[in-house]
Amino acid sequence: MAEPRLLYGRDEIAGRVNELGEELSDVLEDGSVVVGVLKGCLPFMADLVRRIKRQLEIDFVALSAFAPDSGRIRLTRDVVSDLSDRQVLLVEGVVDTGFRLDFLRRHLVDHAPTEVRTCTLLDRSDRRILPVQVDHAGFVTDEGFVVGYGLDHHGMYRNLPAVVAVNLAELESEYDRGSSAMANTILSMADRRPITGSPDAAEAASRVPG
Structure with missing residues (x-):
């Protein structure tokens, strides 16, 4: 059984969000609208907007996909703000195939903004099908399936303060059996504080099963 692995701890995420906040403070104007993609954006976006030193309006969109990676997407919630x-700034939890981002960017452009910038916590560029551009990314990763900090499995784990890499097949099997062994490991791992000291020590600590 492949153990869950801590990919990005809470302190690493907080540091990167601070950096993104500085970047975005330099390129956004007062009165900009931050549009989050529900539900995966929520923890990331909540932390991010508090680091952007601009007057902002916040809005949300939601999507429904007919089949994974199919490119068939339906908007289920639109913005209510006037974007003209x-x-x-469009904020996602993760960008992979690019279908969602491409759909949303084109939709928002139809609202006649001066500019649409894109920001995501995780950019899984290795899975890209459409050549969409991500303007600001927290982390670029080629990990398979991850949970935490907004990212879920059957609606769970979004509230975790860290991002944990898991074996999806094993997690699905445990979910079907009603077992909680892996879930408990994920919860313990996500709450672990990194060990201070050398980078090697911190990396080693992140790989020890919870």
Whole structure:
């Protein structure tokens, strides 16, 4: 059985969100609209907007996909803000195939903003099918399936303060059996504080099963 692995701890995430906040403070104007993609954006976006030193309006969109990686997407919640002649920052939890981001970016452009910038916590560029551009990414990763900090499995784990890599097949099997062994490991691992000291020590600590 492949053990879950701590990919990004809470302190590493917080540091990167601070950096993104500085970047975005330099490129966004007062009055910009931050549009989050529900539900995976929520923890990331909540932390991010508090680091952006601009007056912002916040709005959300939601999507429904008919089949994974199919590119068939339906908008289930649209923005209520007036985006015309304003900068827009579109915030995702993860970008992989690019279907969602491409769909949303084109949809928001139809609202006549001055600019649409894109930001994601995780950019899984190795899975890209459409050549979409991510303007600001927290982390670029080629990990398979991850949970935590907004990212879920059957609606669970979004509230975790860290991002944990898991074996999806094993997690699905445990979910079907109603077992909680792996879930308990994930919860313990996500709450672990990194060990201070050398980078090697911190990396080693992150790989020890919880």
